[in-house]
Amino acid sequence: MRKVLYPGTFDPVTNGHIDIVLRARELFDAVVITVAINPGKLPLFTVAERVRMLKYCFKEYDNVSIDSFNGLVVDHAHEVGAVGIIRGLRAVSDFEYEFQMALMNKKLAGDINTVFLMPNEKYTYLNSSIIRNLASLHSDVSEFVPPNVNAALKEKFSKS
Ligand code: ADP
Numbered sequence: 001m002r003k004v005l006y007p008g009t010f011d012p013v014t015n016g017h018i019d020i021v022l023r024a025r026e027l028f029d030a031v032v033i034t035v036a037i038n039p040g041k042l043p044l045f046t047v048a049e050r051v052r053m054l055k056y057c058f059k060e061y062d063n064v065s066i067d068s069f070n071g072l073v074v075d076h077a078h079e080v081g082a083v084g085i086i087r088g089l090r091a092v093s094d095f096e097y098e099f100q101m102a103l104m105n106k107k108l109a110g111d112i113n114t115v116f117l118m119p120n121e122k123y124t125y126l127n128s129s130i131i132r133n134l135a136s137l138h139s140d141v142s143e144f145v146p147p148n149v150n151a152a153l154k155e156k157f158s159k160s
Pocket of ligand 1: 125128
């Protein structure tokens with residue numbers, strides 16, 4: 001059973017993240033999506049909301065599960081019994097940071113490999129922060145996020 005961990009902020013999950021998970025589940029027996037609890041960041045959605053949205057998106061896939069973690073990604077990878085970490089690469093601009101993280105994680109845990117996946121090119125310009133900005137300005141983001149996330153964004157910004 002080869003399990004892989006997909007860590008991220010997922011604030012909120014977009015069609016780009018979903019594309020990466022669907023690719024990962026073809027390559028591994030199971031994917032654990034894990035929402036990073038980062039006290040330094042002020043997210044739009046709480047950890048519980050982000051976990052709930054992800055669970056809804058992947059409810060039909062029994063080899064995809066969702067949890068959250070606090071601390072080091074590699075420690076959580078060991079906890080869940082994952083053999084590696086998935087990260088998505090959209091553009092060259094992602095590479096520098098992701099490369100540093102992958103090398104540091106390798107140093108912290110030599111048995112955990114980082115696997116980079118590229119999404120369909122139509123998702124390469126998508127990121128959660130652009131989605132939050134567009135939604136806050138009441139722009140239609142239904143093309144970029146699943147319907148449950150679109151509804152949650154509308155609800156968040158309904159009073160602004
Ligand atoms: P983080 O704060 O850890 O970067 P994100 O939720 O923004 O969290 O992203 C989690 C992972 O998913 C990262 O590896 C990121 O590069 C990747 N990712 C985010 N958006 C996309 C996308 N549109 N296509 C492919 N990968 C993506």
